[in-house]
Amino acid sequence: GSVGLYLKMGSPAVPDMPIASRKIAPGGPDLGDGHVNLAEAASRLRTRLESNPSDAESWLLYARTVAMMDQWDNAADAYRHAIDLGRKDADLYASYAEMLVLQARGVVTPPARQALDKALADDPKNDVARYYLALAVGQAGDPDKAIDALQGLLADLPSDSSMRDEIGKLIAEAAKAAGLPTPPLAAGRP
Numbered sequence: 585g586s587v588g589l590y591l592k593m594g595s596p597a598v599p600d601m602p603i604a605s606r607k608i609a610p611g612g613p614d615l616g617d618g619h620v621n622l623a624e625a626a627s628r629l630r631t632r633l634e635s636n637p638s639d640a641e642s643w644l645l646y647a648r649t650v651a652m653m654d655q656w657d658n659a660a661d662a663y664r665h666a667i668d669l670g671r672k673d674a675d676l677y678a679s680y681a682e683m684l685v686l687q688a689r690g691v692v693t694p695p696a697r698q699a700l701d702k703a704l705a706d707d708p709k710n711d712v713a714r715y716y717l718a719l720a721v722g723q724a725g726d727p728d729k730a731i732d733a734l735q736g737l738l739a740d741l742p743s744d745s746s747m748r749d750e751i752g753k754l755i756a757e758a759a760k761a762a763g764l765p766t767p768p769l770a771a772g773r774p
Contacts, residue, residue, distance in 0.1 A: 625649050640669035644676070651679070656686040674707035678716075685716055692720035709740060711747070719754070727762035731755050735770045743772035 647662035663680035681699035703713035722730030
């Protein structure tokens with residue numbers, strides 16, 4: 585049901601955007617009247633999981649819900665449960681790694697790195713995994729390699745992607761850290 589709803593109402597052609605670069609108010613978006621409160625939805629999902637802890641899909645829904653509420657610890661734990669129950673696709677590993685990075689206040693930790701590597705092994709073009717792996721390279725002290733990775737990501741993104749500004753800032757910061765001039769940004773796909 586969720587796949588059908590997503591295909592009808594979602595945006596499957598829009599590339600993923602790391603949570604860290606999204607502009608969402610703390611606690612999640614304002615859903616307005618007539619919509620389910622995120623806290624209520626999380627509570628209902630948690631109750632469902634208490635009665636059926638082997639439901640990987642509910643763990644995934646719970647992870648996404650509490651992530652929107654900036655509850656990184658709960659989201660990482662829920663993603664870990666979904667993975668342990670057999671959900672092992674690239675997007676799930678990338679989302680799990682992202683929660684680990686957010687838990688660590690922006691540091692790509694070794695467990696996050698392992699999850700990102702698994703995401704890329706499954707989908708070498710996963711934008712979220714590539715973004716955080718480029719951050720990891722920069723954090724490891726190799727700004728030239730980080731710039732190359734971020735430029736490669738920019739080249740694969742649509743030219744009007746909202747991620748381009750955030751990635752451009754990261755490239756400028758990496759170039760400054762390396763004492764290099766900021767390179768021109770790679771053109772994206774039309």
